[in-house]
Amino acid sequence: MQLSVVIITYNEERNIARCLDSVLPIADEIVVVDSFSTDKTEKICNQYNVKFIQHPFEGHIEQKNYALAQAQFDYVLSLDADEALSDALLQEIKNIKTHFEKDAYSFNRLTNFCGQWIKHCGWYPDKKTRLWNKNKGNWGGTNPHDMVMMQQNATTQHINADILHYSFNSIDEHLKQIAYFTDISSKAAFTKGKRSTNFKIAYKTGFKFLRDYILKLGFLDGKYGFIICKNSAYAKFLKYSKLKKLHQNNT
Numbered sequence: 001m002q003l004s005v006v007i008i009t010y011n012e013e014r015n016i017a018r019c020l021d022s023v024l025p026i027a028d029e030i031v032v033v034d035s036f037s038t039d040k041t042e043k044i045c046n047q048y049n050v051k052f053i054q055h056p057f058e059g060h061i062e063q064k065n066y067a068l069a070q071a072q073f074d075y076v077l078s079l080d081a082d083e084a085l086s087d088a089l090l091q092e093i094k095n096i097k098t099h100f101e102k103d104a105y106s107f108n109r110l111t112n113f114c115g116q117w118i119k120h121c122g123w124y125p126d127k128k129t130r131l132w133n134k135n136k137g138n139w140g141g142t143n144p145h146d147m148v149m150m151q152q153n154a155t156t157q158h159i160n161a162d163i164l165h166y167s168f169n170s171i172d173e174h175l176k177q178i179a180y181f182t183d184i185s186s187k188a189a190f191t192k193g194k195r196s197t198n199f200k201i202a203y204k205t206g207f208k209f210l211r212d213y214i215l216k217l218g219f220l221d222g223k224y225g226f227i228i229c230k231n232s233a234y235a236k237f238l239k240y241s242k243l244k245k246l247h248q249n250n251t
Contacts, residue, residue: 001100002028003093003131004071005079008063009033012081013040015166020048022084022164023077026093033067041081059184061146064139075100077131078148082166083109089161093131096159103154104132111165113174113224121218121228122211127158142192144184171227178235186242196244204240209233 005027009016016032023030030050034041035057045052053070057063068076077093079085085093089107096105108125111118118124129137129148140149150156168174212218213229221228 001075001097002073003075003077003097004029004031004073005077006031006033006064006067006071007079007081008035008060008067009037009041009045009081010035010057011037011039011041013037013044015082016041016044018084018166019079019081020045020050022090023079024048025090026077026085026097029072031067031070033063033070035063059143061139061141061143064146068134068138071134074133074135075131076134079130079163080165084164084166086110086162086164089159089163092159092161096131100133101155102157103136104129104148104150104156106130106156106158108160108162109165110162111167113168113228114170116221116224118221118224118228120216120220121213121225121232122216123228128163129156130163142185142188144181171231174228174231175234178231178238182235182238182242186239186246189239189243190246190250194243195247196240198244201237201240201244205233205237208236 003026005023007019007030009032020030030048032045032050032052034052034054036054042052051070055063055066064078068078106127106129109128111123111126129150132148132150136154137148137150139146141147168177209229212232213226218225218229
């Protein structure tokens with residue numbers, strides 16, 4: 001059976017070739033939906049046999065659903081540009097392609113942070129549904145934290161193999177993404193009518209650090225484990241502080 005691979009991009013010249021190379025053995029079609037990159041992303045994509053489409057970015061969920069609609073085949077594998085298939089996962093998908101028995105398949109996602117693979121901190125196994133019948137599900141969730149939402153009667157299977165996620169080359173990159181994502185997530189929470197208080201800010205921040213560093217064994221990832229857990233707690237602090245400010249500015 002045939003499989004479409006869909007990827008959304010914006011200024012991904014550092015990552016896109018690795019992503020495309022990893023899916024070539026299993027892709028019958030590759031669709032790249034780009035939100036008008038200003039770097040070499042388009043030039044690199046044009047070196048591959050891909051359908052390259054430019055489309056304005058209206059949100060992570062909206063862009064991924066637009067990309068999904070461009071796929072020719074029913075079964076779709078969706079990856080981010082900074083992701084790639086591990087050798088083990090590539091082989092699993094080859095086997096799945098011989099006969100799609102389920103409507104959706106989920107995989108583990110293993111993240112590389114500043115050159116180190118992170119096995120704890122609540123970052124692994126980080127199960128993600130990324131291969132599914134597009135007639136049985138689409139992207140949902142709350143921006144920027146999108147997730148595949150399958151129909152109630154859909155059949156699913158988890159495959160214990162890894163998507164490789166090359167996330168951040170520096171701590172500064174992580175902090176910049178946190179600032180950007182908490183702008184989006186706080187506005188989405190505000191739109192849904194959620195509220196924040198000083199107590200909630202303190203509770204959410206403290207619990208996030210203790211959960212990830214102690215309960216999720218982040219300390220086993222050494223220095224970067226501590227940094228990740230600290231940054232994740234800071235993200236909670238920013239999100240709920242920004243949400244409180246949004247309510248104050250709109251009263």
